[in-house]
Amino acid sequence: MEQDSAVIALTGIHKAYGSGEGRVAALDGVTLAFPAGTFTAIMGPSGSGKSTLLQCAAGLDRVDEGRVRLAGVDPRGMSETALTKLRRERIGFVFQSFNLLPTLTARQNVELPLRLAKKPPRPQEVDQVLAELGLTARAGHLPSELSGGQQQRVAIARALVTRPQVLFADEPTGALDSRTSREVLALLRRIVADQGQTIIMVTHDPVAASYAGRVVFLADGRVVDELADPTPETVAARMATLEPADDEPTDAGPAAPAGVNPPDDEPTDLSPANPTDAELAQAAPC
Numbered sequence: 001m002e003q004d005s006a007v008i009a010l011t012g013i014h015k016a017y018g019s020g021e022g023r024v025a026a027l028d029g030v031t032l033a034f035p036a037g038t039f040t041a042i043m044g045p046s047g048s049g050k051s052t053l054l055q056c057a058a059g060l061d062r063v064d065e066g067r068v069r070l071a072g073v074d075p076r077g078m079s080e081t082a083l084t085k086l087r088r089e090r091i092g093f094v095f096q097s098f099n100l101l102p103t104l105t106a107r108q109n110v111e112l113p114l115r116l117a118k119k120p121p122r123p124q125e126v127d128q129v130l131a132e133l134g135l136t137a138r139a140g141h142l143p144s145e146l147s148g149g150q151q152q153r154v155a156i157a158r159a160l161v162t163r164p165q166v167l168f169a170d171e172p173t174g175a176l177d178s179r180t181s182r183e184v185l186a187l188l189r190r191i192v193a194d195q196g197q198t199i200i201m202v203t204h205d206p207v208a209a210s211y212a213g214r215v216v217f218l219a220d221g222r223v224v225d226e227l228a229d230p231t232p233e234t235v236a237a238r239m240a241t242l243e244p245a246d247d248e249p250t251d252a253g254p255a256a257p258a259g260v261n262p263p264d265d266e267p268t269d270l271s272p273a274n275p276t277d278a279e280l281a282q283a284a285p286c
Helices: 050-057 080-090 106-116 123-132 148-160 178-195 232-240 277-283
Strands: 008-017 024-034 039-043 065-070 091-095 166-170 198-202 214-219 222-228
Touching: 008 050, 024 050, 024 222, 039 050, 039 178, 050 065, 050 166, 050 198, 080 091, 091 148, 106 123, 106 148, 123 148, 148 178, 178 198, 214 232, 222 232
Parallel strands: 039 198, 039 214, 091 166, 166 198
Antiparallel strands: 008 024, 008 065, 214 222
16 A cells, blocks of 8 residues: 555554563554555454554654654654644544543534634534434433443544544444444444545454454564455454464563553553643533
8 A cells, every 4th residue: 555645654663662671562663554535443462562553653652663644744753732733633533431521412522622622613514423423313412311322423423523534443332232333333434435534443353343444463563464355254263363372371571661551451541632621621611
């Protein structure tokens, strides 16, 4: 795939945590391109570097070596303030936890990224994204009055209201039952097909990965395979070759030093992209 034309392009990126004997290599020379209008799933065993790859691709963490092109921009040398602005304007995020503000209605949660960017929400644009996600009738409801699937749709609408160039999804169906998960995944695939949205999704679920057009497999911080037009069966079969056998000891590698979270062993911390409490208080409608 052409690196220059991709929405996200990674070239020979390396990322490690710690130093000396406690050094953990999370990414080891990864080169990947994500063209516009594609849906890619990232899979791999625990500790393979999935979460670190998402963080580096989204500009949430800086690489040690290599090059990242993020929505057409090279983030090297950018300040954290400039990176935050870039993410708010060009990137959307969906998480396993819905991260909705409990005191705001569905509509107000969707409007929040616009308010944080100091852009007055245009009612017709918010109405459109709510309609696209099938939330028109739920716009005035609080999160506590919505089902899990509806809350995740609100989170997706919130991510899409700024019309980002790429949407990152980190285990977006991890907190949902199987039926609701299928509905959300079908929705994501339809957004790609109908709107040309680019989606990069980290998942451990072969069924979820089968909704993507391409699956990238990681192991030990390296890309080891790719699969086009995946099915749950082909994804599961490939994952089975990457996972250690049940009767074999797992080589977890060197322990991470104190204060360093090994990749994929802890929940992904995407806090740099999340608004601060002060921002939320300022942006929330009275």
